[in-house]
Amino acid sequence: MLQAAGLTKTYASGDRRIAVLRGVDLLLRAGESVSIRGESGAGKSTLLHLLAGLDAPDAGELRWNGDRIDAARCTAIRNRFLGMIFQSFHLVPELTAEDNVLLPRRIGGRVDAAARRRAADLLARVGLGERARHLPSQLSGGERQRVAVARALMNQPSLVLADEPTGNLDERTGEAVITLLLELVAETRTALILVTHNPAHAARTSRHLTLSEGILHHG
Amino acid sequence: MPWYVHLALKQLFPAGRRFPFFTAISVLGVALGVALLIVVTSVMGGFGYEIRRMIVETEGEVQVKARGLIDDPAAVLQQVRRVPGVEAATPFASGVVMVMANGRPAYPAIRGLHLDTVGGVVDLAAYVRLGTLEELDDDSVLVSSELARSLGVTIGDTLEVYSPLIIERLRSDEVFLPREVRVVGLVEIGHQQLDSSMLYGTLRLVQDLYGLGSAVHGVNVRARPGVGEDELARRLNAGGLPAGLQAFSWMDSFEEFLWVLNLEKGMIFFLLLFIVIVAAFSVMSSLLISVVRKTREIGLLGALGASSRGVAACFCAQGILIGCFGTLVGLGLGFAALAVRNDAVMLIARLTQREDELRRFYQFSNLPAHTVPGDVATVVVLTLAISFLAGLVPAWRAARLRPVEAFRSE
Numbered sequence: 001m002l003q004a005a006g007l008t009k010t011y012a013s014g015d016r017r018i019a020v021l022r023g024v025d026l027l028l029r030a031g032e033s034v035s036i037r038g039e040s041g042a043g044k045s046t047l048l049h050l051l052a053g054l055d056a057p058d059a060g061e062l063r064w065n066g067d068r069i070d071a072a073r074c075t076a077i078r079n080r081f082l083g084m085i086f087q088s089f090h091l092v093p094e095l096t097a098e099d100n101v102l103l104p105r106r107i108g109g110r111v112d113a114a115a116r117r118r119a120a121d122l123l124a125r126v127g128l129g130e131r132a133r134h135l136p137s138q139l140s141g142g143e144r145q146r147v148a149v150a151r152a153l154m155n156q157p158s159l160v161l162a163d164e165p166t167g168n169l170d171e172r173t174g175e176a177v178i179t180l181l182l183e184l185v186a187e188t189r190t191a192l193i194l195v196t197h198n199p200a201h202a203a204r205t206s207r208h209l210t211l212s213e214g215i216l217h218h219g
Numbered sequence: 220m221p222w223y224v225h226l227a228l229k230q231l232f233p234a235g236r237r238f239p240f241f242t243a244i245s246v247l248g249v250a251l252g253v254a255l256l257i258v259v260t261s262v263m264g265g266f267g268y269e270i271r272r273m274i275v276e277t278e279g280e281v282q283v284k285a286r287g288l289i290d291d292p293a294a295v296l297q298q299v300r301r302v303p304g305v306e307a308a309t310p311f312a313s314g315v316v317m318v319m320a321n322g323r324p325a326y327p328a329i330r331g332l333h334l335d336t337v338g339g340v341v342d343l344a345a346y347v348r349l350g351t352l353e354e355l356d357d358d359s360v361l362v363s364s365e366l367a368r369s370l371g372v373t374i375g376d377t378l379e380v381y382s383p384l385i386i387e388r389l390r391s392d393e394v395f396l397p398r399e400v401r402v403v404g405l406v407e408i409g410h411q412q413l414d415s416s417m418l419y420g421t422l423r424l425v426q427d428l429y430g431l432g433s434a435v436h437g438v439n440v441r442a443r444p445g446v447g448e449d450e451l452a453r454r455l456n457a458g459g460l461p462a463g464l465q466a467f468s469w470m471d472s473f474e475e476f477l478w479v480l481n482l483e484k485g486m487i488f489f490l491l492l493f494i495v496i497v498a499a500f501s502v503m504s505s506l507l508i509s510v511v512r513k514t515r516e517i518g519l520l521g522a523l524g525a526s527s528r529g530v531a532a533c534f535c536a537q538g539i540l541i542g543c544f545g546t547l548v549g550l551g552l553g554f555a556a557l558a559v560r561n562d563a564v565m566l567i568a569r570l571t572q573r574e575d576e577l578r579r580f581y582q583f584s585n586l587p588a589h590t591v592p593g594d595v596a597t598v599v600v601l602t603l604a605i606s607f608l609a610g611l612v613p614a615w616r617a618a619r620l621r622p623v624e625a626f627r628s629e
Contacts (some may be wrong), residue, residue, distance in 0.1 A: 045626070053521060055623040079524020086626075090519040092226070106222035107525045135234060151523075216304040 001191055002028040007050050007060035009043070014161055020046050022214035023060065030158065033185060033192040034200040035202035038211035043194045047211060048161050051193065053078055082159040083152030083190075084179070087167035087210065089144040091136040091151075097123060098132040101150045109153060114152075121148035126180055142173035150182050159191045166198060178204065223529050227536035230509070241505055245547045248498030253549025253602055255491050260594040261485035265587030267477060269514055273410045273468045279340040279439035280308075280448035283455065288434035295438055295461060296336075302454050304344075304446035307339025310435040312425040316418070317381040320370040323408070327366055329418040330423025330471045331435075340441040343406070343419065350404030352376045357423045361404040364417035374470050376402050380418075382428035400427060409585070440466070458570050460585050499609035505614035510620075518619050518625025531618035538610020542603045547601070550595070557588045 007024040010017045011026050019193030020043035038044050044219060048073075049055040056071035063069060065080050083104070091100045101119040102111055110142065123132050126146035136144055145165060151201075162181065178201045185192045196202050210217045230324040231242045256539070289295055299308045312331040317324060334355065339344065344352045348364060355361060360378065367373060379397040388395040400420065407414055426432065442451045448468035455466035470477060520530055556563070563588050568574045 049623045049626070052522065054621075054626075074522070075526050076523055077524075078522075084522050086519075090515060092229075092516055092519070093231045095226075099229070103222070104523045106225060107520070107529070109525050133234075158285075179276055182549070 001065060002026070002053060003061075005061045006068075007047070007057045007062065009046055009055070009057055010052060015072070015095045017195065019214050021057070021107060024050075024211075024216050026051070026216060028059060028159070028191050028193065030191055031185075031189040032128055033182065034207045035194045035196055035205040035210060036209045036211055036216070037199070037202050041210045043214060045078075045163055045214075046213050048163050048185050048193065048195055049071065052082060052084060052161055055180065071131070076108075079104060080155055081089045081157055083155065085152050085162040085165045086135050087164040088158040089136070089141070089148050089168070091144055091147055093136050096133050096135055097128055097139065097147045100136070100147055100155055102130040104151060111199040119150070119154065123147070125184065126150045127215065131212060140173075141186065142177060144178050144182065145169060145173075149177065149184065150153070151187060153184055154188065156188065157190060159193070160185055160194075162192065162194045164197065171219065174198070176202075203213075220626050221529075221532070221579075222525070223533035223619055224536050227533050227540055230533075231537055231540055233338075238549070241509075242433040242541065245502045245505055246499075246548055247540045248255075248501050249495060249542060249602060249606065250549035250552055252491070252495035253499050253546050254487065254552035254556060255494060256598045257550060257595065258560070258591070259487050259491055260598070261553075261557050261588040261590040262497025262586060263480065263487065263562070264589040264591050264594060267480050267484075269587040269588035270473065270476075270480075271469065273408055273413065275448075277341055277343070277346075277408060277413070278469070279307075281440040281444045281452050281455065281466050281468050281597075282472065283308075283438040283440060283460060284436070285464050288431060288436065289438070289464070290434045292435045292438065293614045295464065298460060299438055299440060299611055302451075306375055306443045307336065307441045308438050309333050309340045309463035310422060310438050311432070312434075312436045312437075314383070314425065314429055316383075316428060318370065318418070319381070320372045323370050324367060325370055325416075327363070327416045327418050329360070329420055329425055329428070331422040333419055333422045333505065341438055346408050347404045348351050348407045348408050350402075352404065354403040355419070355421060356403075357427075358399075358422050359401040359403040359420070360424070361406045361419040362402050363414045363417040364407040366417065369415070369506075374402055374404065378402060380428060380491075380568070382432050384428065393569055398424075400424070402478050408628065410416065416471040416619065443532065447543065470550050476555060492601065495605055498545070499538075499542075500603045502538060502606065503612055505608040506537060506610060509537075510541025510613050512615045514620065514625045517620050518622040521620075521625070522624030527618040531614035534614035534617050535607065535610040538606050538613070539603065542606020544610075545606070546599055546602045555588075558592070560586050560588060570599050 004024060004026040007021050008019070009021040010019045024047060035046055036047070050057050053062065053069050053071045053074040061068060064077065090101065097102065098119055101122055102115060104109055105115045120129065120132065123129050126149055128143060128146055131139060131143065139147065165176055165181065167176060182204055192205065194201065194205055202208050283299060285296065296308050296310060299305055310333050314329060315326060316329050317338050337416070347361060354360070362372065365445065372378060378400050380400055381397045385395045406417065406419060411418050440451065442448060450472060452466040452468040452471065460466060516531055
């Protein structure tokens with residue numbers, strides 16, 4: 001479903017180039033959940049950006065459902081193929097919870113009655129059915145992240161990329177969000193890549209990887 | 220609705236906020252420019268329109284004139300009436316005279332009317348405020364209202380009229396006494412110059428004062444409805460007139476004045492357009508700040524699959540929407556200001572104690588206004604175009620922002 005082979009990424013730092021990723025290989029099957037851990041600055045977010053097609057690798061190849069992905073031309077495919085969850089939630093402050101959830105569908109095409117029903121169902125599923133008309137500023141951190149989870153699943157993607165989704169939440173709320181996320185991806189047979197610092201959260205995925213010195217290690 | 224228009228609307232009018240301050244200020248800037256443009260073009264158009272109304276209603280659309288006198292007006296009238304598009308025609312004689320009343324002199328123009336035919340061309344009776352046109356005969360005149368006031372005369376009083384013929388007669392040692400005429404009516408056209416310096420008498424009276432015999436100075440022509448004044452003048456000149464005569468539309472007669480009026484209108488329009496341009500720069504600046512402030516959201520849109528073009532369209536749409544709302548509000552403000560323009564002008568004159576000066580130097584009794592749909596369309600199109608351009612620079616900046624750079628800026 002997702003195949004990365006030899007992904008390499010370097011950044012310029014003065015006259016030097018620093019290699020952040022040194023030939024990362026990753027194979028992800030449909031419905032599989034994988035956690036990636038690593039120290040701060042290890043390149044976890046860079047790897048997620050490459051896997052999402054938001055950035056181009058210096059070397060290596062990325063395939064979604066077997067199709068080779070070019071970061072410059074994968075925007076429309078990204079809208080249908082994957083959902084993203086961020087540490088800082090990244091909800092649009094002017095949109096209600098419902099409109100935030102509907103945003104990927106709106107960008108991908110028309111919002112019809114079926115889309116509205118799905119958004120309502122997702123909000124109900126994340127426990128925010130009564131808060132659909134609320135703005136992000138009227139929601140707590142945990143509630144905002146639950147809206148972001150619903151938004152990531154709106155277009156029924158094949159893959160969800162979650163970049164430290166509990167980083168800005170307290171332990172109890174973070175636990176609840178992770179539980180919800182894992183339940184939802186399991187229910188919908190959606191693959192998940194979870195970048196986290198939390199070993200307990202990582203342990204709940206089906207496969208555990210560690211990014212160290214630019215290379216992905218198992219376990 | 221495309222997502223970028225939906226998001227642009229939500230960003231301009233966020234849900235749950237009663238007064239979107241940024242939007243209100245931006246819209247108001249554009250609206251003030253539009254309102255000023257509407258008021259100024261309408262008032263300038265009003266001057267031209269009122270002048271046309273005044274000329275056409277007191278003289279007809281077209282005048283037929285000779286280099287000197289028209290010796291056989293009956294023949295000319297007959298020929299003029301045969302031309303297609305002519306509704307009616309009437310001969311006239313006119314000139315300047317000196318009048319005396321109550322020891323006060325004045326030098327008005329006098330127009331001699333052919334009472335049998337003038338009604339078909341000019342509805343002078345509609346402007347007679349006191350007395351009636353029917354009472355006019357060869358020994359009486361209608362006096363314009365301001366002139367009557369300055370001479371201190373009213374209906375029933377007598378005026379002494381001195382014509383230029385007196386000077387000619389004096390050269391041959393003849394004594395030519397002034398003509399005494401009664402005032403039978405006061406006329407008010409609504410134009411300061413006409414209302415302060417016009418006498419209306421019979422054609423015979425003016426012919427006598429100028430020693431014209433049966434000759435006249437010209438023929439005023441009324442066009443049939445739907446026939447333009449230029450077209451009618453062209454038809455008359457194309458073969459409907461005896462040699463030596465020429466037809467002029469009212470626009471030909473006032474060509475230079477109208478050119479100056481149009482030039483003034485164009486210049487003021489051009490200068491006031493800068494208000495819209497300045498407002499557009501303020502919109503552009505606000506949108507550029509918005510691009511910087513919303514860097515993460517722009518990155519998010521890319522991550523959700525929005526194209527660079529869509530992101531650009533979102534900011535362009537905000538510029539256009541501000542332009543649309545600003546134009547609508549501006550049109551409302553402009554037409555509202557036009558509706559109360561006379562009250563406002565009089566209030567300012569009263570507050571500055573300049574009412575008399577206003578009446579004396581102003582050509583019209585009211586501030587005229589005439590809104591031409593073409594002018595409104597020009598204002599609307601230019602404002603929307605400028606607003607669109609104001610959104611382009613922020614849109615370009617937003618489109619250049621790569622999602623990954625936006626997230627990296629966190």
